[in-house]
Structures are given as C-alpha cells and as structure tokens.
Amino acid sequence: xxxxxxxxxxxxxxxxxxxxxxxxxxxxxxxxxxxxxxxxxxxxxxxxxxxxxxxxxxxxxxxxxxxxxxxxxxxxxxxxxxxxxxxxxxxxxxxxxxxxxxxxxxxxxxxxxxxxxxxxxxxxxxxxxxxxxxxxxxxxxxxxxxxxxxxxxxxxxxxxxxxxxxxxxxxxxxxxxxxxxxxxxxxxxxxxxxxxxxxxxxxxxxxxxxxxxxxxxxxxxxxxxxxxxxxxxxxxxxxxxxxxxxxxxxxxxxxxxxxxxxxxxxxxxxxxxxxxxxxxxxxxxxxxxxxxxxxxxxxxxxxxxxxxxxxxxxxxxxxxxxxxxxxxxxxxxxxxxxxxxxxxxxxxxxxxxxxxxxxxxxxxxxxxxxxxxxxxxxxxxxxxxxxxxxxxxxxxxxxxxxxxxxxxxxxxxxxxxxxxxxxxxxxxxxxxxxxxxxxxxxxxxxxxxxxxxxxxxxxxxxxxxxxxxxxxxxxxxxxxxxxxxxxxxxxxxxxxxxxxxxxxxxxxxxx
Numbered sequence: 001x002x003x004x005x006x007x008x009x010x011x012x013x014x015x016x017x018x019x020x021x022x023x024x025x026x027x028x029x030x031x032x033x034x035x036x037x038x039x040x041x042x043x044x045x046x047x048x049x050x051x052x053x054x055x056x057x058x059x060x061x062x063x064x065x066x067x068x069x070x071x072x073x074x075x076x077x078x079x080x081x082x083x084x085x086x087x088x089x090x091x092x093x094x095x096x097x098x099x100x101x102x103x104x105x106x107x108x109x110x111x112x113x114x115x116x117x118x119x120x121x122x123x124x125x126x127x128x129x130x131x132x133x134x135x136x137x138x139x140x141x142x143x144x145x146x147x148x149x150x151x152x153x154x155x156x157x158x159x160x161x162x163x164x165x166x167x168x169x170x171x172x173x174x175x176x177x178x179x180x181x182x183x184x185x186x187x188x189x190x191x192x193x194x195x196x197x198x199x200x201x202x203x204x205x206x207x208x209x210x211x212x213x214x215x216x217x218x219x220x221x222x223x224x225x226x227x228x229x230x231x232x233x234x235x236x237x238x239x240x241x242x243x244x245x246x247x248x249x250x251x252x253x254x255x256x257x258x259x260x261x262x263x264x265x266x267x268x269x270x271x272x273x274x275x276x277x278x279x280x281x282x283x284x285x286x287x288x289x290x291x292x293x294x295x296x297x298x299x300x301x302x303x304x305x306x307x308x309x310x311x312x313x314x315x316x317x318x319x320x321x322x323x324x325x326x327x328x329x330x331x332x333x334x335x336x337x338x339x340x341x342x343x344x345x346x347x348x349x350x351x352x353x354x355x356x357x358x359x360x361x362x363x364x365x366x367x368x369x370x371x372x373x374x375x376x377x378x379x380x381x382x383x384x385x386x387x388x389x390x391x392x393x394x395x396x397x398x399x400x401x402x403x404x405x406x407x408x409x410x411x412x413x414x415x416x417x418x419x420x421x422x423x424x425x426x427x428x429x430x431x432x433x434x435x436x437x438x439x440x441x442x443x444x445x446x447x448x449x450x451x452x453x454x455x456x457x458x459x460x461x462x463x464x465x466x467x468x469x470x471x472x473x474x475x476x477x478x479x480x481x482x483x484x485x486x487x488x489x490x491x492x493x494x495x496x497x498x499x500x501x502x503x504x505x506x507x508x509x510x511x
Contacts, residue, residue: 055139056217094200105238127258144222160287194222235304385472400464405475422478472501
C-alpha cells in the first residue's frame with residue numbers, strides 16, 4: 001500500500017487525504033478509493049500478477065484511444081504492479097436492477113431500459129475495441145480456441161458431473177465435447193474482442209444511467225456470441241422470455257452498425273451453441289465452488305442454471321446426442337428441480353413452450369426486424385374510470401377498442417397503494433407479482449398488433465385503445481402505459497397517451 005501511495009504522490013504532487021479499500025471480487029487485485037485535497041477521487045489498484053495488470057493497462061489505454069466508455073489509466077508503476085485509474089463510482093448495473101432480480105425476474109420499465117442501453121453498447125466495445133488491437137497483450141491467452149473450450153468442458157466434467165455421481169460413458173461424452181469445441185471455434189465467425197466476463201457487476205452507471213465497462217482484463221479475440229450468451233443467460237438474473245428476446249433484438253440491431261451480420265436464423269443457431277457452452281461453464285464453476293469449496297450460495301445457484309438447460313434442450317436440437325441425453329438426465333434429478341416458480345414466465349406461459357431466441361409464435365416468422373411502418377397512423381391510448389364514462393373519440397371515426405381491467409386484482413383495495421398510480425414502482429410490482437394483468441395484456445397485445453398492422457397497411461390515420469377500471473388509477477393506468485409503449489416500440493409510430501383521471505398526457509413521437 002505504501003508504494004501505491006507513492007505512485008499517487010508522483011501523479012498528483014501530494015499524498016491522498018483519504019484512502020478507503022473497495023470491496024473486490026474473486027481476483028487477486030486490491031482496489032482503493034483515494035481522495036485528494038480537492039475532494040476528487042481516483043481508484044488505485046495493487047495486483048500480484050504483472051501479466052494480468054499489463055493486459056488491463058494495455059486494453060484500457062487502447063479502448064480509451066477508441067473513445068470507448070472505460071476507466072482511464074492515469075499512472076502506472078514501473079513494474080506494472082500498481083496503477084491508478086479514473087473513478088467511475090460505486091453504482092453498478094447489478095445494483096440498479098436488484099429489484100427485478102429479487103422479484104424473480106419482474107423488471108420495471110426503468111430497469112429494462114438500463115439493460116437495453118447496456119446491451120446496445122456491447123458491440124461497440126467488441127467491434128470498435130478490436131480495431132488495431134494487439135491481442136498478444138491479452139491474458140492469459142490471446143484468443144478463444146478449441147483448447148480453451150476443451151478446458152472448460154473438462155472443468156464441467158470433473159468439477160460438476162463427477163460430483164453428482166451420475167453414471168456416464170466418458171468416451172462418448174468426449175466425442176461430443178470434440179464436436180462442440182469444433183463447432184464453437186468454426187471459421188466464419190467475426191472475430192471481435194471477447195469480453196469474457198461480461199456481467200452486470202462489471203458495468204458501472206453514471207448519474208444519467210450511461211454504462212461504463214470495467215474488469216475486461218480477461219478478454220481475448222473471439223466470436224461476439226459468447227458475451228451475449230454470458231450476459232442474457234446468467235441464471236441468477238432470471239430474465240423473462242419476452243425481455244430476453246427484446247434484448248437479443250437490441251443487440252442484433254446494434255451489431256449491424258459495426259459489421260455485416262448473418263441472417264437471424266443463422267444468428268440464433270450460432271448463439272444457441274454458445275448458450276449451451278456457457279451453461280456447462282457455469283455448472284463447472286458452481287460445482288467447484290459448491291461441492292469442493294462448500295459454499296452454499298453456489299449450490300443454490302444450480303437449479304436456476306439447470307432450468308436454463310431444460311429450456312434450451314426443449315427448444316433446440318443439438319447434434320450432440322450423448323451430451324444432450326446426459327444433460328436431460330441431470331436436469332431430471334430431484335436435487336436440481338427448480339426451487340422457485342421460475343418455470344413460469346411472468347406473463348403466465350411456461351418457459352419451455354417458447355424459444356427464448358425467437359419471437360412469440362403469435363409474432364409470426366422468426367425474425368428480428370420490426371414491422372417497417374412509415375404511414376401516418378397515430379394511436380391514442382386512454383386510461384379511465386368507468387364511473388366517469390368511456391373517453392370520447394375526438395377523431396370522428398367512432399372510437400376503437402375498450403378493455404375492462406376490473407377482472408384483475410385491484411391494488412387500490414390496499415392502503416399502501418391508495419395514493420399511488422399504475423406508473424409507480426410499488427403498484428407495478430404488485431400487479432406483476434400477482435400476474436393476472438400480464439396474462440390479460442398478452443391477449444391485448446396480440447389483438448392490438450394485428451389491428452395496428454392492418455391499419456398501417458390500409459393507410460388509416462387514427463386508432464384508439466381505452467382501458468377502464470374502477471377508479472382509473474391503478475390497473476387501467478398500468479395497462480394503457482404498457483400497451484402504448486409496446487406499440488411504439490414495435491411499430492415506431494406516434495402514440496399519444498392520456499391517463500384521463502390522473503390528468504397525465506404523454507406523446508411518444510414517430511421514429
């Protein structure tokens with residue numbers, strides 16, 4: 001620590017006024033927040049591995065030169081054992097989405113937007129970051145290759161599979177491992193910067209919610225699918241099917257800005273291989289941490305990871321018959337049955353009914369493209385109280401759909417929610433935890449999508465949706481807001497929202 005203080009003094013001209021150790025992860029590096037006389041802060045790092053430090057320092061400087069959102073390296077000791085970097089604060093994406101994670105995957109619109117911002121930024125660091133990057137500086141190896149794949153697959157075999165004491169044919173399993181390793185490293189994939197440890201804990205947020213990336217020192221050259229699979233299929237995040245599909249869509253569209261992309265069909269096929277591989281990787285890690293190091297938290301993480309395996313095997317046909325048969329046997333073991341009600345989506349569908357890479361069957365063919373709507377259609381969405389009558393149609397076209405929300409559970413009956421509306425997070429949590437409103441809206445979305453699409457095709461200019469409940473405060477407000485945002489997101493047309501009884505109006509402009 002004394003040498004770190006000396007490095008700070010060389011950089012700033014004075015010793016730090018205060019120095020506080022920052023809780024770290026599982027690495028061998030120690031971090032300190034160092035405060036100067038003017039109140040400004042930097043982060044100092046002490047690492048025992050010079051090669052790992054060198055990788056971070058090189059990558060951070062390279063990414064900064066590419067104007068990527070990463071911490072800036074401010075000073076480095078001669079032996080590269082210590083360095084100073086800009087302070088990105090203490091608020092991570094992991095912290096920001098804690099509520100949705102702890103609610104079993106019921107993420108608020110604000111949390112979902114933070115996830116979208118992050119996933120849209122990922123291709124930036126993967127593709128722009130790879131430009132002119134000397135991968136020989138990466139640690140512990142410069143590229144994702146078959147040897148590293150086989151290492152991780154054997155980690156799964158020895159640290160998880162053998163610990164379960166399930167019988168298996170080792171030669172048959174090894175044959176499928178070789179095939180999977182060959183497929184994962186097949187030529188033809190765009191070689192990008194593979195972040196390797198892309199997770200919510202390694203994304204810091206500024207006061208405006210802009211994401212910044214840290215802890216990329218384990219990165220290397222490799223296919224971009226890896227990081228997407230790592231992030232979206234992290235078992236503990238419990239992303240619902242619809243949100244995961246939307247985030248894949250966001251990533252796919254963002255990727256187009258940096259490179260030529262394969263067709264959606266090829267993209268999801270390749271992605272599925274990396275999802276399978278990532279599940280085997282994490283099970284290996286959970287097995288080692290749980291079975292060998294006796295850390296209960298990792299044992300508890302196995303059932304959600306196994307649920308990902310069940311979904312994956314139910315939706316994709318992999319050309320590894322023995323491996324998939326073995327995984328099916330593992331998933332059926334009593335100790336790995338889901339301990340939470342996460343086998344049901346938040347909207348009431350069983351997760352095994354739907355492909356998490358592709359749109360809902362009602363959405364039509366498997367494609368990431370939105371409906372290309374350029375017409376002048378304007379959709380108006382109202383919430384209202386039935387005691388005050390249905391909203392009038394000012395367009396002169398005779399109105400549109402009116403949906404009655406009163407069959408769903410009413411949060412207005414309970415004191416904590418009486419002064420809130422369907423726009424407030426506690427009410428949103430109540431309604432989504434209950435689930436009735438989500439099942440109701442799923443049917444509404446299918447009807448609305450077909451109607452909006454047909455109106456655009458026919459050149460109509462006005463369509464109206466109204467949601468009524470007892471007071472026009474909770475259920476109708478939630479439903480109107482969510483349908484409006486759904487239509488705007490899917491079709492890109494102008495949507496005008498009016499929560500009549502709350503005197504709230506909003507316009508979502510055409511894109």
